[in-house]
Amino acid sequence: MFGVLCYKFCMAVIKVENISKHFGALKAVDNLSFEVEAGQVFGFLGQNGSGKSTTIRMLLSLIHPSSGSIELFGKSIQKNRASILEQVGAIIERPDLYPYLSATEHLQLFAKVRKQKIEASRIIDTLTQVGLSHRAQDKVQTFSLGMKQRLGIAIALVHNPSLIILDEPTNGLDPQGIADIRALIQHLAKEEGKTIFVSSHLLSEIEQVANQILIIHQGKKMVEGVTKELLDPEKRIVQIKTMDDVKALAIIVAGGFSQYLLTRKEGIFLKLPTTAIPVLNESLVQSGIAVLGIETKNSLEDYFLQITSNA
Amino acid sequence: MWSLIQIELYKIFRRPRTYIAFGAIAALIVIIQFGLKIDGDTYAGFLMKDIKDTLTVDGKVLNGYLICYILLQLLLVHVPLLVALIAADMISGEANLGTLRLLFTTPYSRTHWVLAKFIAASMYTILLLIWLAFLALFASMWIFGTDDLFLMKSNYVVLIEQSDVLWRYIGAFVFASFSLLTVTSLGFLMSSLSSNSVGPIVGTMSAIVFFTILSTLNIPLFNIVKPYLFTTHMNNWKEFFDIKVNIDNEAIRGSILNIPKIKTSIMVLTLHIILFVTASVIIIKKKDILS
Numbered sequence: 001m002f003g004v005l006c007y008k009f010c011m012a013v014i015k016v017e018n019i020s021k022h023f024g025a026l027k028a029v030d031n032l033s034f035e036v037e038a039g040q041v042f043g044f045l046g047q048n049g050s051g052k053s054t055t056i057r058m059l060l061s062l063i064h065p066s067s068g069s070i071e072l073f074g075k076s077i078q079k080n081r082a083s084i085l086e087q088v089g090a091i092i093e094r095p096d097l098y099p100y101l102s103a104t105e106h107l108q109l110f111a112k113v114r115k116q117k118i119e120a121s122r123i124i125d126t127l128t129q130v131g132l133s134h135r136a137q138d139k140v141q142t143f144s145l146g147m148k149q150r151l152g153i154a155i156a157l158v159h160n161p162s163l164i165i166l167d168e169p170t171n172g173l174d175p176q177g178i179a180d181i182r183a184l185i186q187h188l189a190k191e192e193g194k195t196i197f198v199s200s201h202l203l204s205e206i207e208q209v210a211n212q213i214l215i216i217h218q219g220k221k222m223v224e225g226v227t228k229e230l231l232d233p234e235k236r237i238v239q240i241k242t243m244d245d246v247k248a249l250a251i252i253v254a255g256g257f258s259q260y261l262l263t264r265k266e267g268i269f270l271k272l273p274t275t276a277i278p279v280l281n282e283s284l285v286q287s288g289i290a291v292l293g294i295e296t297k298n299s300l301e302d303y304f305l306q307i308t309s310n311a
Numbered sequence: 312m313w314s315l316i317q318i319e320l321y322k323i324f325r326r327p328r329t330y331i332a333f334g335a336i337a338a339l340i341v342i343i344q345f346g347l348k349i350d351g352d353t354y355a356g357f358l359m360k361d362i363k364d365t366l367t368v369d370g371k372v373l374n375g376y377l378i379c380y381i382l383l384q385l386l387l388v389h390v391p392l393l394v395a396l397i398a399a400d401m402i403s404g405e406a407n408l409g410t411l412r413l414l415f416t417t418p419y420s421r422t423h424w425v426l427a428k429f430i431a432a433s434m435y436t437i438l439l440l441i442w443l444a445f446l447a448l449f450a451s452m453w454i455f456g457t458d459d460l461f462l463m464k465s466n467y468v469v470l471i472e473q474s475d476v477l478w479r480y481i482g483a484f485v486f487a488s489f490s491l492l493t494v495t496s497l498g499f500l501m502s503s504l505s506s507n508s509v510g511p512i513v514g515t516m517s518a519i520v521f522f523t524i525l526s527t528l529n530i531p532l533f534n535i536v537k538p539y540l541f542t543t544h545m546n547n548w549k550e551f552f553d554i555k556v557n558i559d560n561e562a563i564r565g566s567i568l569n570i571p572k573i574k575t576s577i578m579v580l581t582l583h584i585i586l587f588v589t590a591s592v593i594i595i596k597k598k599d600i601l602s
Contacts, residue, residue, distance in 0.1 A: 057412075060416045061416075062599070063600065064597075064599060081420065082418040082420065083418070085416060088416070090416050092412050092416070094409055096408055096412075097413075098322065098325075098408070098410060100325050100326055100327070101322075109318055109321070109322075110413070110417070112314050113314060113318065113417040113418065114417075114418070
């Protein structure tokens with residue numbers, strides 16, 4: 001019994017050891033290692049061109065690694081490809097589909113390649129789950145990018161996989177669509193116990209769903225850890241926009257905020273506790289500075305700056 | 312595997328492009344049949360002009376069997392180009408569309424998918440050939456009736472009895488299926504090398520044109536390679552219509568003049584099919600799917 005439980009809850013569903021991928025002289029992924037445990041929502045972050053998609057393609061055996069090993073469910077993907085992929089659902093980058101087929105036909109087609117029998121009701125349920133049931137019979141060529149993205153996710157889910165790999169799943173979605181996908185990821189993880197590996201270049205997206213994150217930069221692991229520990233919500237980078245930055249800087253220094261100042265050419269940036277933000281604002285306003293705005297920065301680029309400033 | 316073939320056939324026949332070839336063949340055959348129906352006697356007179364003083368032919372020269380022969384001579388050279396439209400798009404088209412990665416992340420191996428795609432493309436090719444046979448042979452038999460088949464070769468005349476013709480056409484169509492499957496497999500090989508559809512289609516057509524020219528050129532240097540070129544053998548369906556004669560120079564019913572030539576051609580074409588498909592499988596297995 002313990003063994004079964006441990007398999008389900010303790011085992012690394014994904015185990016990547018020292019994988020690298022070269023395309024000629026270009027090193028797309030450089031000696032990357034990480035593990036994803038069962039039931040986790042694992043956020044895989046990196047800027048565009050950082051090697052995320054190449055890594056995901058290696059996980060799915062679409063790209064052969066130049067070196068290193070990949071295990072899914074405790075088995076080598078190269079040696080046990082078929083049995084592993086039976087348990088995996090994935091979308092990779094763009095939602096490329098057959099324009100001349102409908103949403104239902106897509107799911108029927110991909111249900112057919114699974115060893116288990118997939119009932120028609122499951123297809124309808126999956127389309128409902130991603131909010132596409134009202135367009136089930138429409139051809140994909142009439143779909144918006146967001147709808148294609150939803151259908152891509154439906155294809156990944158239709159066979160009820162235990163590992164779901166989503167590469168930039170919110171690309172092309174409107175704010176409501178992004179919120180829906182976020183809710184779906186949380187539902188799949190919490191209610192259905194799925195392991196989810198989700199990549200994005202947007203930190204704001206990942207931090208809301210992932211309990212573990214890994215950030216890569218130029219193919220190399222930059223940082224990995226528990227989301228709550230890495231992204232301290234109490235210390236955020238803010239940009240202060242004023243009518244007179246020189247005077248504002250002097251007031252910030254005089255007001256005892258100099259310890260929070262970051263060196264950036266683009267304007268005034270500070271890394272400070274959220275509780276200090278209104279105090280700083282009040283201090284600037286009382287000194288006669290017209291504050292045009294205070295923006296919380298939480299892009300990946302800002303996070304890189306944050307972890308660099310920690311060092 | 313059958314599921315994969317069904318999927319591939321389903322995709323082929325859901326695409327409007329698939330029906331271009333069927334439409335093109337139907338349009339060409341109907342136009343030629345219409346022309347011959349209206350002005351067939353003039354055409355027959357033109358065919359017979361060199362022998363009309365030395366030979367008297369009874370019966371209907373311009374019958375369904377001759378019309379079919381004329382149509383096959385015209386069309387079997389061009390059908391490979393229509394076959395290439397689909398075959399050369401089977402892998403590269405999906406790579407271009409981005410759906411190849413969807414297929415290759417299913418539990419079936421790349422070898423399974425490539426073979427399923429080839430089998431589906433081959434079924435399409437055979438269906439195209441059946442369509443051609445239906446229109447060129449059976450529709451012509453219905454429109455023009457049947458009689459003995461009178462063929463003018465370069466320096467002799469062949470006369471095949473009406474009752475000895477149909478099986479020859481069946482043989483010719485079976486042979487043509489080998490020719491067209493060779494084109495399918497070549498298109499497939501080209502398709503495995505590219506991530507866009509246009510290149511492999513143009514590449515396949517260019518290869519056919521290039522090797523056809525080599526096959527027809529009578530230059531000693533090229534004569535060495537000619538027996539190994541698939542284009543040398545593709546048109547040997549005509550061998551079914553060359554018959555043996557006895558010492559009185561009478562046609563021997565049910566005979567074929569050069570059976571070994573047909574056998575050799577089928578063997579060379581089959582080897583090409585195996586070679587092209589095997590190469591496609593190896594290429595796709597080693598390929599990084601970046602599209």
